[in-house]
Amino acid sequence: MKPEKDAYGQEIWTYFNRRAGFEIVERDDGYFHVTSGPRIYFSEFEEWPDHEKKAMEFVKGRVLDIGCGAGRHSLYLQKRGFDVIGIDNSPLAIKVCKLRGLKKAKVMSIDEIGEFPPHSFDTVLMLGNNFGLFGSPKKAKELLEKLYEITTSKALIIAESRDPYKTDNPAHLEYHEFNRKRGRMPGQVRIRVRFEKYVTEWFDYLLVSKDEMKEILEGTGWEIKRFIDSSNAQYIAVIQKHA
């Protein structure tokens, strides 16, 4: 990744050094949004929403944290004795993870997880909407297959998403329609992150309802074990291998 493309890492780097910064997300319909990052990327367990705290109870064994950001979940688990590796495609994010004390942190895209040996992990974390990193239903199925291989038989995927239909924002509803017309899932947002002059490449981020998630899991060997709801459209899925 060229340094000028690492907008996500730059916002994390800035927040790490100066407790300042912001995250702008630009969607491909011209919709701009300011998220609650990078502040929440550095939040401590006590500040997390209840459904995220609850999700931690399901973590076991060796952990792969996909899209680990500034490492908030990885660091929490490492402190509690788990063997955890955080991966992120942002070099600066991984640099910050290491500076914050994460022992295993690696610049790596979700597309490269097939590089891990079989049966490497007992838990895969995809929190902070990172189910979205699957990008599309097709890519989700491919990556779920890879995740199946690199995990143990009793492994869990703990993945967060946001139900895109729980909105009354007309701009979002129009975007769903725009997506349907071009043959994409309504919540398959094409976005890029901006920070100062830094801007990432466009990428697909997949937001799904619970039913859509179930559909995507079909035929992958994975199934929903349970959902952990939040007070809003966010939810976490605990996903297990078929018996």
Add this chain to the structure above:
Amino acid sequence: MKPEKDAYGQEIWTYFNRRAGFEIVERDDGYFHVTSGPRIYFSEFEEWPDHEKKAMEFVKGRVLDIGCGAGRHSLYLQKRGFDVIGIDNSPLAIKVCKLRGLKKAKVMSIDEIGEFPPHSFDTVLMLGNNFGLFGSPKKAKELLEKLYEITTSKALIIAESRDPYKTDNPAHLEYHEFNRKRGRMPGQVRIRVRFEKYVTEWFDYLLVSKDEMKEILEGTGWEIKRFIDSSNAQYIAVIQKHA
């Protein structure tokens, strides 16, 4: 102004209704920034920085508040018995001013101030960096001439700016150079405001050092009475007519 261009008004409207929202400023070199608006546009006197509180002591008589936003200064002064009119080129901002109780609020661009009768005002407010609304040194001189006409002989302009040279951000220093090369003042930023899918037209916003401000005032009949400094690059100029 077409409704979809009123990004500034939309962010104010959203904050007025939901205490949520943000303001993204895009500069024409691709630099994106999230400002502290709209929250500060609704701030009360107690929350203002000291130099802004201090500036209120100079206000007298009939007041014109140029670029009044959500009306924080106008409303403060109205409550204290001043005869104040707030103008803003954003229809939604003016709507919010009225809903908040500002008696005189008018959709009007700074370019239209010549419409006021001669000697209408004793104080002209251009706070919150609104010296920037002059746009360029040339336009500043033209507008200062109009302000001369519509104000009384002892009138004051109370205008805020930010010294653009008080920065060590390489992106800003590069932008100064970019501006010099195209024959603009270093702090003459060309920007547009974004909020969700709303985006304003590009406009010039002029940030000047104290010396540059003095130079701009030369030959206009206006002169610096005093500067009110802040703890950072912001400052307020109290500007009077030559004796």
